[in-house]
Structures are given as structure tokens and as C-alpha cells.
Amino acid sequence: MKEQERPLILVTNDDGITAPGIRKLIEIMNTLGDVVVVAPDSPQSGMGHAVTINSTLYCSPLTIDDGMQIEYSCSGTPADCVKLAVNEILNRKPDLCVSGINHGSNSSINVIYSGTMSAAVEAGIEGIPAIGFSLLDYNWEADFSQAEAHIKRIVQTVLEEGLPSDVVLNVNIPKLKKEKIKGIKVCRQAKAYWKEEFDKRTNPQGRNYYWLTGKFVNEDKGHDTDEWALANDYISVVPVQFDLTAHHAIQRLNTWNLND
């Protein structure tokens, strides 16, 4: 990238275009490049890598604040937003896609349910360096400013160094004051899971229904995991791939007698 050229940065999220987390991310990105926002018009949490194939998509320009960015609000999922941005809205491939800042953690196995990360993965599939940012605070009034310098540093590094091919970054930020954040750690995804607990209720018509709730269980004691980093006051950076092939398992499966 030439020194005079400002990078083109696509910003999206899964909490919706008016969420404080994306507003902060836009503000930070405006200091680093030319920003185009294409984000969902309503919250899309837990959408995983959903795409809209059986209904229509709306996408309209709008102005939310007096920042330099150009913005579009879209009726689809985070993955839809990236597809629309790249194929319909932008004149050229962006130099970077950032997603978030999510209101809540996307560490460990949560990466798989995360709309924030699905946007980053979708960009990665399209050959765009991409980063998802999440703050470990579900509060709508969470303080997204504490990690500002760290976010800037990660984005600048990716703009300068690029990313390994077919890899995007999953960045999680502990809920801490700036001076308490010990630094940034490159990690692997902890082997953890959700122990679901369905809250069973009866509606006014007498029909049973459920709310999905659960408890996050981490039995992974490794010090090289995102969960360890976050519990020890570090920002975690996990390189995430979208080739889901378990290459290590192919040899064992080939010993099976599947064909007579």
C-alpha cells in the first residue's frame, strides 16, 4: 500500500448498526482509513454463519453521526452484509474488514455461534483480511474506549503485515480499565462448551415453550488458550480458519473399509 493512500476499511457487526460497539469501532477506523459501514438494521446475535436465501434483502444508505464514514443499513445477517458490501456497494475490494465491537464474548467455542465472527469469516472467504472484535461486557453501556489503543495497534499491524492466507483474527477484550490490560496474546481457541439449561415455561394459551440458557464450561487447563489469556487480563488474538477439514483425521478414516 502506498504511503499516500488511505486503506479502504469495511466495518460491520452483529448487534446492529446503532450499537455503541460498532459506533466506537467506526470512530477508531476513521483515524486509520476510508470507512464504509454495511451493518444489520437490527440485532443478529447468535446467527452463526446464516445467509438469507429465502427472503429479500434491503440495503439503504443512512447517516447516523457526523463522522467521515459512509454507511448502509441492511436487513440481512452479518454474512449478508459483507456479501452485499463487496458485490454491490464497494467499487473495489476493501483492504480490511473489521466486525464488532461485539457486546459480549466470542472466545473459545462461541466463535462458531458468533455473527460478529461470521462476518469476518465471510470477508476472509472473499480474500479480504478480516478481524472480529468482542468486549467481555454484555452491557449496552459497556465502556469500549479502554481498549482503543490496542485495537488500533492490532489493525495497524494487520494493515502492514497482512494475514496468513485463509486466516482471520478473533480478538476478545477483557472488561478492564486500560491500565489493567496487561497486553495482547496470540492464543488457540480453548476447548470449552456450553452446558445448556432450557428454561421451560407455559404460555397464556397453555402451550409449553423454552428459553435457551446455559452455563459456559471450560475444562481446558492450557495456558496458551484465549480463556486463559482473558482470565489473566490479556487481550486474546486467535487465528481462525474456515477450511474445516480435520486433516489429521483423514489417515485414520482411510483405514476404514467403506468400499468392498
Add this chain to the structure above:
Amino acid sequence: MKEQERPLILVTNDDGITAPGIRKLIEIMNTLGDVVVVAPDSPQSGMGHAVTINSTLYCSPLTIDDGMQIEYSCSGTPADCVKLAVNEILNRKPDLCVSGINHGSNSSINVIYSGTMSAAVEAGIEGIPAIGFSLLDYNWEADFSQAEAHIKRIVQTVLEEGLPSDVVLNVNIPKLKKEKIKGIKVCRQAKAYWKEEFDKRTNPQGRNYYWLTGKFVNEDKGHDTDEWALANDYISVVPVQFDLTAHHAIQRLNTWNLND
């Protein structure tokens, strides 16, 4: 597993509980074990690994045919169905979860958008051996019987051999007569992608909207890929992992100067 005991098999899908693909899969599984079906009450294609966290879930027993299986229809996504089955419906952990048979391909990068595979992955996360089956025929009247013997063989092998830990199988079946299917091949996921083409239209109120369409582009020439196997009349079996860490990238990222 003791010889006298029939395995407990959980069946789900993303095309909805009445889809011909799942009806055929139930019929096949009834010959191999005790079958419980927990499947979406309506089509959920393209839902990726979405879960329902902001609305209520309904789940009710029903009878669709005179098979031996027990069935529940659920208002949620494929991943929701597996969570509900394991935590609310079944008395013990199933020995196997099968998802499908999907009406249409889930090969290559499609695994990431696939509701069929998200159910299998969700089961895998819960420690249940799991397989997603897809037929390369989007037709509602597709002929699911041609691969019956192969499906049975794969399921029996997994019941006998188990699966490597944290691995589920993605099985795709070419649209061919039984005698034309050359056999079963263990493969890696081809490096392919969708080249989106948005079909832009105007609604009766004058507002623009889009339909997501696209062309599948496979530039991966490897003979060890699922796309190659399918194009050459084989059933493809790809081992799929849900630890998304790009372990190979960690070393390079550690050379970055992220902390002063």
C-alpha cells in the same frame, strides 16, 4: 456397545421434518437402531450455526408415518434441535446423530453455511458421533434411495469404529443411479467459493431490494477434494472439525510486535 443393545440414533435436518430427505434417513436408521427425530417444523436452509437466543422455542411430539421412530417438531434451528434433544427430550446421550439427507450439496465451503452440518457439528460439540448427509439434487422429489446401501455402510462403520475426537463427517452423494456410484472416498474440503450475484429488483412501493444468488467457483485442482470425488461419481466423506484455530498461523503471528 453390547450386541443385544440397539444404538440410540438422533435424526435431524434443516429442510424441515416433513422433507423427503429426512423421511428416507429415518427409514434407513430404523433398520439400525432406536430412532428419535427432533427436527425443525419449517425449512432452515442457510442458517449456518444459528441458535435461538432472543425468542422462544416450541417443541411438540407428533406422528407423521407408521415407522418405529419417536418424533418431535421444533420451532428452532438445526442446532437448537440438537440442544433440545440432548438436554430436554432424550433420557441418555445418543450413540449417533445423523442430519439430512439434505436436498442439495453441502460440499466444500458450503459446510460453513449449512444448517444440516451445523446440527452435526452441534452434536459433535456435545460429544456425540455425528454425520451430515447431503444429496446433490435440490429437487423436492429427488431420489434418495440410490445411496441407501452406502449410507447404511457409513453409519454402521461409525457405530462400530467411533470417530476421532472432535471430528464429525460431512457426506455428500452425487445425483446418480446406484450402479453408477463408484464408491466412497475420504476427502478434504475443496478450496472453492461462491461468486455472488445480487439480483436487484424494485418492490411495488418503489423500494430496491436484492435476492442473493451466485455461482460456485472451484479453482482447486486437487484429486483429494470432495469436489473431485463428486465430479468423478464418488460419495465424498470429509472429516470436519470445530476447533477453528489456525494452529499453523500461531507462530507467524507471534513474530508480530503487538506489545511494546
